Amino acid sequence: MKIEEHYMRRAIELARQGEGRVNPNPLVGCVVVKAGQIIAEGFHQSYGGFHAERNALLSCGEEARGGDLYVNLEPCCHYGKTPPCVDIILEKGIRRVFIGCQDPNPLVAGKGTALLRERGVQVTNGVLETECLELNEIFFHYIKTKRPFTAMKYAMTLDGRIAADSGSSQWITGEGARRHVHMLRRRYSAIMAGIGTVLADDPMLDCRIQEGVNPIRILCDSHLRLPLQSKIVQTAGQIPTILACLEGNIFQEKAEKLAKAGIQIWQIAPDTRGRTERVDLMRLWEKLGEAEIDSVLVEGGGVLHGSLLNDGLADRVYAYIAPKLISGETNQGPVRGKGILKMDQAIMLQDSRIISLEGDYLITGKVTRRLVRE
């Protein structure tokens, strides 16, 4: 491994410590190196807080002069909630800066690099670029589209089922895979499920790891079928929860009870393309973007996943696969929706990879091609 990759890996590791705390800002870590030794480290710790470079360099005195700085995202050169990182890099006399990837934010976008070069700093771009781009895929997507980055997550058996004949899906995978899901939940601003999943499994949709932050919970429930005794309603006072239902005042009484329990009711215009009217996901996604929710992990059943894929809203898939067979005539697959006629119309996942999790497997990859909305 090249030495600059070694330090960039450390910067990425540090950046991850901000997961769940900085959205909609990016995850950024920074390492300062002098004479082959790390002399300072920092990461972006909270939304609105100091950036990674400033957090690392603030603890440095004269010893940083002539040193190298590694950061996974291009340093900023504008005044936002905090002063520009380029200023402190110049002030501390850093000689070389190694950057993972450029910042697409129009306020930065190459300007940070240009300014450093103008002032005599040697800049190397693109160190572990693929890893750095994936680390901040949520930030890059949100800043470009103003809609949340969306991942579909499901656990399935090797014969493609997500529930047994009774409708129960707890648990398809083992503890290792389930721990991994909780790590994943920490990364996303929101977790979403359809009412079908809530009625079948009564899930909590929380983040059960040490120092984990609970994402906002979002339910797609067009007709307010959510039971008042469900775990989600019972815990709505502690975990922010949004329920997206159809607009109109037809569910007034139930809506009032849910609101009293702490649930935010969002009335959304209907999607009228199916047999029954449902929450229009495109409109919901626009509203989520306006509320600065930069990312959604959708843990639906097949119906909600099918709509997401058909509407072109899925950006990544996390498929947890258990080497089990359960067979059955009625139990479902993880993604329903319209489907395709021929195999060459299939959506290929890009940059897919497989991770082994104590006997189960995770396949993840990016959805880059969209189905066209009719």
Ligand SMILES: NC(=O)c1ccc[n+]([C@@H]2O[C@H](COP(=O)([O-])OP(=O)(O)OC[C@H]3O[C@@H](n4cnc5c(N)ncnc54)[C@H](OP(=O)(O)O)[C@@H]3O)[C@@H](O)[C@H]2O)c1
């Ligand atoms: N293995 C796993 O990873 C996993 C995960 C989750 C669930 N499951 C299993 O999946 C089964 C439930 O599947 P499901 O497909 O019924 O659940 P789902 O996808 O979570 O919920 C579907 C429901 O969401 C509502 N919805 C609102 N707006 C929608 C829209 N635009 N598009 C699609 N749906 C919308 C619809 O009900 P309204 O029309 O009333 O709004 C719809 O019937 C259960 O057996 C559960 O155990 C397995």
